[in-house]
Amino acid sequence: xxxxxxxxxxxxxxxxxxxxxxxxxxxxxxxxxxxxxxxxxxxxxxxxxxxxxxxxxxxxxxxxxxxxxxxxxxxxxxxxxxxxxxxxxxxxxxxxxxxxxxxxxxxxxxxxxxxxxxxxxxxxxxxxxxxxxxxxxxxxxxxxxxxxxxxxxxxxxxxxxxxxxxxxxxxxxxxxxxxxxxxxxxxxxxxxxxxxxxxxxxxxxxxxxxxxxxxxxxxxxxxxxxxxxxxxxxxxxxxxxxxxxxxxxxxxxxxxxxxxxxxxxxxxxxxxxxxxxxxxxxxxxxxxxxxxxxxxxxxxxxxxxxxxxxxxxxxxxxxxxxxx
Numbered sequence: 001x002x003x004x005x006x007x008x009x010x011x012x013x014x015x016x017x018x019x020x021x022x023x024x025x026x027x028x029x030x031x032x033x034x035x036x037x038x039x040x041x042x043x044x045x046x047x048x049x050x051x052x053x054x055x056x057x058x059x060x061x062x063x064x065x066x067x068x069x070x071x072x073x074x075x076x077x078x079x080x081x082x083x084x085x086x087x088x089x090x091x092x093x094x095x096x097x098x099x100x101x102x103x104x105x106x107x108x109x110x111x112x113x114x115x116x117x118x119x120x121x122x123x124x125x126x127x128x129x130x131x132x133x134x135x136x137x138x139x140x141x142x143x144x145x146x147x148x149x150x151x152x153x154x155x156x157x158x159x160x161x162x163x164x165x166x167x168x169x170x171x172x173x174x175x176x177x178x179x180x181x182x183x184x185x186x187x188x189x190x191x192x193x194x195x196x197x198x199x200x201x202x203x204x205x206x207x208x209x210x211x212x213x214x215x216x217x218x219x220x221x222x223x224x225x226x227x228x229x230x231x232x233x234x235x236x237x238x239x240x241x242x243x244x245x246x247x248x249x250x251x252x253x254x255x256x257x258x259x260x261x262x263x264x265x266x267x268x269x270x271x272x273x274x275x276x277x278x279x280x281x282x283x284x285x286x287x288x289x290x291x292x293x294x295x296x297x298x299x300x301x302x303x304x305x306x307x308x309x310x311x312x313x314x315x316x317x318x319x320x321x322x323x324x
Contacts (some may be wrong), residue, residue, distance in 0.1 A: 008067055018102050021110035025096050025121035028110075030060065032085050033158070036063075044185045045180040046167035048227040051304040054136040055087040055094075061163055063197050070200035072165045072210065074157070083160050087141075094133040095143045096121050099153065099160060107158045109149040139301045148298055152231050158164065161231060165189065165201075169209040175220040177307050212248045222248040223315045224307055228296060229282075244271060255282060261293065274318035283311050 022028050032038040039072035040108040041060040049057065064080035064120045081101040087094050096144055100108040112121030113129055133139045166251035169187045173179065182188065189209060192198040212219045212226075232239065233246040245254045253296045259281050263269035273279035285295035287308045294300075 018106045018108050021100070021108050021123055023123050025112040025114075027097075028084070028098055028100075028112075029062065029082060030096075033177055041082075042191075043185050044163060044168065044188075045182070045186050046162035046164075047169065047172040047176050047179055048167060048223040048229065049176075049178050049180065050089060050162065050227050051300060051307065053089075053139075053302045054090055055135075055141070056091075057088070058086040058230050059162065060084045061160070065193070066197050066199040068200055069165070069198045069205075072201070072205075074159070075164065077160060077265065079103060081160070083163065085162075089133050089135050089141060092133070093118055093121070094141060095124070095148070099149075099158070101158075107153075109146045109153070111146075111149070112144045113143060114311060136302055141301065144298060145266075152298070161233075162227070165205070166210040166212075166226070168192070169211060170206075171209045171211045173212070173219055173223055175216050175221060177224050177304075177310060214248075217310075217314050217317065220246050221311055222251055224311070225251055228304075228307075232296075261285065272315065272316065275320035277312045279316040283308065283315060286311065 025031075026034070029036060030041060035059060036044070041062045043058070043060050045059065060083070062080075062082040063078060065078035067078065068076035080108070081099075082098055083099045086096045095114065096112045098108070098110040098112070100110070102108055111124040111128065113124050113132060114121040114260055124143050126146045128148065129143040131140050132143045133141045150158075153161060168187070168189050170182075170190055172182065180186075189198070190206060193206060194200075212222050214222060226248055230251075231237075232244040233242075233244045235245045235247075235250065242260055243254060243257065244259070245251065252272075254269075256274075257271055261269040261281050263279060263281050263284045267282055268276075269279040271281050271285075277283050282295075285293050288294045289301060289302055289303055291297075
C-alpha cells in the first residue's frame with residue numbers, strides 16, 4: 001500500500017516545493033551575455049512608477065506564453081513568467097529583484113545585490129539587506145526581505161505590479177509623477193497584442209485603452225495613489241478596521257472617512273479632507289518618514305517632495321464636502 005501511495009503524494013500540488021532562486025543574477029536568465037539583456041526579455045516602463053527614493057529603474061519581463069487577460073484588473077500570468085526590476089542610485093546598480101512563477105500558484109521572490117565591480121549581483125538572504133546604498137546624507141537604502149515582497153505583491157494571488165493593463169496603456173498620462181517617456185523598445189498593450197502575448201482581453205482594448213477618467217490634476221493624483229498606495233489599500237486586501245480603497249475608481253469615495261490616524265493638532269482631520277490639505281491624514285503620512293506614521297511603511301527613507309506638492313495643491317483645489 002505504501003508503494004502505491006508514494007507516486008500519488010509526489011504529484012500532489014499542495015506538496016510541491018518552489019525551487020530555490022539562483023545564487024547569482026547572471027544565472028536567472030536575464031542576460032544573454034555579461035551586461036547584455038537577452039532578446040526574449042521585454043523591457044517596459046509603467047506610466048505610474050512606484051517611488052523608491054529617486055532610484056533609476058529598469059524593468060524586464062519574460063513571458064513563455066500568453067497572459068490570460070480576461071480580467072483586466074487581474075491578469076493571470078503563465079507558468080515560467082519572470083520579471084526583473086533593477087534599482088540604481090547615483091549611476092550605480094544597487095539591486096535587482098526577481099519575481100518568477102514556477103507553478104500555477106507558486107512564485108519565487110528573490111533580490112540580488114550588485115557587487116562593487118558592477119559585473120554581477122548576489123542573492124540576498126531571505127531577511128533582506130538593511131544597508132545597501134546611501135541615497136542621501138545619512139539615509140541608506142535597504143533591500144527588502146522576501147516577506148516584505150510578498151506583503152506588496154500578494155500572498156494567495158501574486159501580482160506583477162507595474163505590469164497591468166492600466167500601467168501599459170498607450171494612453172499615457174502626460175502629468176504622471178516621475179513618469180518615463182516611451183522610448184523605443186519599451187512595450188505597451190499594442191505590443192503584447194501584436195506579439196500574441198495577451199489573450200481573452202476585451203475586443204476594444206486598443207481602441208479604448210485603459211485610462212483614469214478625470215481632470216488632469218486628479219488623473220495624476222489618482223495614478224500616483226494607485227501605484228504607491230493601492231497595492232495594500234484596496235477592497236480585496238482589506239486592512240482590519242480601515243475600509244479604505246485607494247484604487248482610482250474608489251479613492252475619492254472611501255478616503256473621505258475620518259480614518260484611524262488623526263492628523264496631530266487637527267481635530268477635524270480625515271483621510272482626505274477636500275479643500276484642506278492640512279487636515280488630510282493621507283498627505284500628512286506621505287510627507288512623514290517617522291516610522292510610526294510614514295506611508296508607504298516600506299521601501300522609502302526619503303519623502304517624495306514632487307508627490308507631496310502635487311497632492312497638496314490637488315487637495316486644496318477639491319471642493320469641500322458639505323457639512324451635515
